[in-house]
Amino acid sequence: xxxxxxxxxxxxxxxxxxxxxxxxxxxxxxxxxxxxxxxxxxxxxxxxxxxxxxxxxxxxxxxxxxxxxxxxxxxxxxxxxxxxxxxxxxxxxxxxxxxxxxxxxxxxxxxxxxxxxxxxxxxxxxxxxxxxxxxxxxxxxxxxxxxxxxxxxxxxxxxxxxxxxxxxxxxxxxxxxxxxxxxxxxxxxxxxxxx
Amino acid sequence: xxxxxxxxxxxxxxxxxxxxxxxxxxxxxxxxxxxxxxxxxxxxxxxxxxxxxxxxxxxxxxxxxxxxxxxxxxxxxxxxxxxxxxxxxxxxxxxxxxxxxxxxxxxxxxxxxxxxxxxxxxxxxxxxxxxxxxxxxxxxxxxxxxxxxxxxxxxxxxxxxxxxxxxxxxxxxxxxxxxxxxxxxxxxxxxxxxxxxxxxxxxxxxxxxxxxxxxxxxxxxxxxxxxxxxxxxxxxxxxxxxxxxxxxxxxxxxxxxxxxxxxxxxxxxxxxxxxxxxxxxxxxxxxxxxxxxxxxxxxxxxxxxxxxxxxxxxxxxxxxxxxxxxxxxxxxxxxxxxxxxxxxxxxxxxxxxxxxxxxxxxxxxxxxxxxxxxxxxxxxxxxxxxxxxxxxxxxxxxxxxxxxxxxxxxxxxxxxxxxxxxxxxxxxxxxxxxxxxxxxxxxxxxxxxxxxxxxxxxxxxxxxxxxxxxxxxxxxxxxxxxxxxxxxxxxxxxxxxxxxxxxxxxxxxxxxxxxxxxxxxxxxxxxxxxxxxxxxxxxxxxxxxxxxxxxxxxxxxxxxxxxxxxxxxxxxxxxxxxxxxxxxxxxxxxxxxxxxxxxxxxxxxxxxxxxxxxxxxxxxxxxxxxxxxxxxxxxxxxxxxxxxxxxxxxxxxxxxxxxxxxxxxxxxxxxxxxxxxxxxxxxxxxxxxxxxxxxxxxxxxxxxxxxxxxxxxxxxxxxxxxxxxxxxxxxxxxxxxxxxxxx
Numbered sequence: 001x002x003x004x005x006x007x008x009x010x011x012x013x014x015x016x017x018x019x020x021x022x023x024x025x026x027x028x029x030x031x032x033x034x035x036x037x038x039x040x041x042x043x044x045x046x047x048x049x050x051x052x053x054x055x056x057x058x059x060x061x062x063x064x065x066x067x068x069x070x071x072x073x074x075x076x077x078x079x080x081x082x083x084x085x086x087x088x089x090x091x092x093x094x095x096x097x098x099x100x101x102x103x104x105x106x107x108x109x110x111x112x113x114x115x116x117x118x119x120x121x122x123x124x125x126x127x128x129x130x131x132x133x134x135x136x137x138x139x140x141x142x143x144x145x146x147x148x149x150x151x152x153x154x155x156x157x158x159x160x161x162x163x164x165x166x167x168x169x170x171x172x173x174x175x176x177x178x179x180x181x182x183x184x185x186x187x188x189x190x191x192x193x194x195x
Numbered sequence: 196x197x198x199x200x201x202x203x204x205x206x207x208x209x210x211x212x213x214x215x216x217x218x219x220x221x222x223x224x225x226x227x228x229x230x231x232x233x234x235x236x237x238x239x240x241x242x243x244x245x246x247x248x249x250x251x252x253x254x255x256x257x258x259x260x261x262x263x264x265x266x267x268x269x270x271x272x273x274x275x276x277x278x279x280x281x282x283x284x285x286x287x288x289x290x291x292x293x294x295x296x297x298x299x300x301x302x303x304x305x306x307x308x309x310x311x312x313x314x315x316x317x318x319x320x321x322x323x324x325x326x327x328x329x330x331x332x333x334x335x336x337x338x339x340x341x342x343x344x345x346x347x348x349x350x351x352x353x354x355x356x357x358x359x360x361x362x363x364x365x366x367x368x369x370x371x372x373x374x375x376x377x378x379x380x381x382x383x384x385x386x387x388x389x390x391x392x393x394x395x396x397x398x399x400x401x402x403x404x405x406x407x408x409x410x411x412x413x414x415x416x417x418x419x420x421x422x423x424x425x426x427x428x429x430x431x432x433x434x435x436x437x438x439x440x441x442x443x444x445x446x447x448x449x450x451x452x453x454x455x456x457x458x459x460x461x462x463x464x465x466x467x468x469x470x471x472x473x474x475x476x477x478x479x480x481x482x483x484x485x486x487x488x489x490x491x492x493x494x495x496x497x498x499x500x501x502x503x504x505x506x507x508x509x510x511x512x513x514x515x516x517x518x519x520x521x522x523x524x525x526x527x528x529x530x531x532x533x534x535x536x537x538x539x540x541x542x543x544x545x546x547x548x549x550x551x552x553x554x555x556x557x558x559x560x561x562x563x564x565x566x567x568x569x570x571x572x573x574x575x576x577x578x579x580x581x582x583x584x585x586x587x588x589x590x591x592x593x594x595x596x597x598x599x600x601x602x603x604x605x606x607x608x609x610x611x612x613x614x615x616x617x618x619x620x621x622x623x624x625x626x627x628x629x630x631x632x633x634x635x636x637x638x639x640x641x642x643x644x645x646x647x648x649x650x651x652x653x654x655x656x657x658x659x660x661x662x663x664x665x666x667x668x669x670x671x672x673x674x675x676x677x678x679x680x681x682x683x684x685x686x687x688x689x690x691x692x693x694x695x696x697x698x699x700x701x702x703x704x705x706x707x708x709x710x711x712x713x714x715x716x717x718x719x720x721x722x723x724x725x726x727x728x729x730x731x732x733x734x735x736x737x738x739x740x741x742x743x744x745x746x747x748x749x750x751x752x753x754x755x756x757x758x759x760x761x762x763x764x765x766x767x768x769x770x771x772x773x774x775x776x777x778x779x780x781x782x783x784x785x786x787x788x789x790x791x792x793x794x795x796x797x798x799x800x801x802x803x804x805x806x807x808x809x810x811x812x813x814x815x816x817x818x819x820x821x822x823x824x825x826x827x828x829x830x831x832x833x834x835x836x837x838x839x840x841x842x843x844x845x846x847x848x849x850x851x852x853x854x855x856x857x858x859x860x861x862x863x864x865x866x867x868x869x870x871x872x873x874x875x876x877x878x879x880x881x882x883x884x885x886x887x888x889x890x891x892x893x894x895x896x897x898x899x900x901x902x903x904x905x906x907x908x909x910x911x912x913x914x915x916x917x918x919x920x921x922x923x924x925x926x927x928x929x930x931x932x933x934x935x936x937x938x
Contacts, residue, residue: 031654034654034655037655051653054652054653056648056649056652057649057652057653058775058776058779059771059772059775059776060645060648060649060652060775061645061751061775062642062645062646062649063649063775063779064779065646066646066649066650066653087650087654090647090650117646118639118642118643118646121642121646138642139638141778142638142641142642142645142750142751143746143749143750143751144749144750144751144771144774145774146749147745147749151745154734154738154742155634155638155742155745155746157734158634158734158738158739158742159634159635159638161734162633162634162635163635176639179633179635179636179639180635180636180639182636183636183639183640185643188640188643188644188647189643189646189647190647191647191650191651191654
């Protein structure tokens, strides 16, 4: 099944990815098969077009933003490590991880990192603030064509008003965390079927 | 003939009704039923609350009442032959053709489990209980023997959960539930028909021996598997035939219908499951045929399939209404009420038990709400009525069965059908107190749901991976080569576009939808400076509630996979997907900035895709397209730099394999999109190109001219700074010598 693919992925690499992301061996090999099947250029990296070819992503309202999240600032290709690093955010938090040693570096799928991922989907210019405009863009993507701009504008204003505690008319990451404190982010931002 | 005293004279005016009677009455009936449909869609809120089958039956009842009062008899058309040979095939063809194959195969175990085992459970359970009731003297139905009870029970186990699907779609329950209900409804038609023929055969036998039972079981498997094999055979032959039909495009749809009907009839000939044959034929055929035929034929096929099925089903329900009034009923309170009771009870218990057994094997399990939905959604439909109506007269107590079935159908369709929506809404209240949620929570949680959905899709499906992989390899290496005329692997995104009939995507940008996407970002860009000065608005509680309301009604739901298929009476509704895609096109076009490599590539990809699907259309469509594009290039809406007018370089020819040579650029294709083509091109090339672009260096210059102009979209030379965008946009599809790009 994955035998052909895994010979191209060396054991040491698998170990490294395992340590970094926390995925299991079989999960990594499976995701590598997926990675190679997406990689039309067969050059070991994925470009944005490779992602855009996935039909379900094309009709996902936030498809472009999701694709964008895989590519670090200014780059146009992502290799398997980067791919896994991004996907690691969506690994479910297992119980034995919750009581981890707080001095160890935070795993990629911690609550904070999940929230950071979501935050970065809004915050395109990476200024650590969600401005009204950025919020409007995402809102518009998520909403059908029947809402007028004024209505959407009011919704955006209200969103910022609710979250904004320091009065700068934008949402900072800490404000974002605060406003979602009651939401079960660990469960919401996890891929459901991973085994 | 009247008006002739002298027979030798030519009669001036004659009427010969008997000659045209049959086709005339048929046409009138179909028209009448269609008028009824027009009628209830005028006020479309009705169809939300009342399932369409209800409305059809009501109209039938009215017409029946009219006919009864004028002592007319309904046309005695619904005989066994007419039903099985003419009315049932379109319905099941529709079911098979529009089945969402991918979710189906991912859940095939569960679907078959509920369909086969569930129907068996229901039939046998209800049959046995009714038989027990029959033994009680007081009810006066002692003469119904076991076989007849089982026969009747199998007939009324056929569910038609369409109405339930509509409700679930709106409420948004467990996504897997859709496909299970859909598949169950589909396959239990097949199971019911098999059981029906088996039990009616048994009912004829004076004595049933135990060996007959074993033979019955064996026959069940033969019938089922045989049906599937026949379907596969005809499906492949149909697919193979369409490989050669590129010169006779007008009759392409015919092949689909003829082959599926042939599959049905041949299966009937051998008395194996014709329903399964035609369903399998449709599923097999669809994938290959839709790649071989032209876009127009594709559309025609879909429309005609839907049309035939709707007519057929409408007629059956209509007839049901009429027959209810006009036929001779035999009523037995006990029998009818107990039938209702048992049908309900057995289905409920069945769902519980079956789900308990299958849940451990599922990755996403069904909870009690889901099970309730499954159980309560089991409305009876057209097939049930038709089967009972066509029972032969030698079945003792036939009229009682007819009456009882009609009673059940009317009960489930009206009572369950109308009440399912409020009940499901009630038990599925997501937020007990909406107002406690802040707008932030509502917006961000939906955003997270979309993200997770997207990531899941990105990761592909995890279960059954092994078999899917194997099948995919077999498909690519063997089947596609034989059955497809043009075996360049069409990526699934291109076929998505084709499926959504978005071939004229740029055309669609001219619609008002195209405008909306740009508006907010442009407007707020201007306003950003004023933001600090913006007074803080006060929001009343009423405003906030209104916002929650707006958001919950308008935010896209994440049930994207099956949402297109749940409405049986319409063609799959792709409007949401189209909205999103159109908007992406529009925003990409409008945001095209010079030197922006990323948007460029997106645009290339998107344009090349629409390009490719344009290939299958006739020449005049293409010219119309180019005219539109040129017109849109000078649209007054465009902000000057962001809209890049496009012009076509070449006429796109009908695919004859000529496309391949055009883009075969060879080594000089350095700067241009080799990353798009996915060749095993020199790897440094793309990176070199990207670094060039990033520096915003001068246009590649002479290299452009050296290349033969491939078909594609090229920005006009209006804006010299844009010339970097002047790469001939390459055909996306020319990629992949690997051949397996279907994701």
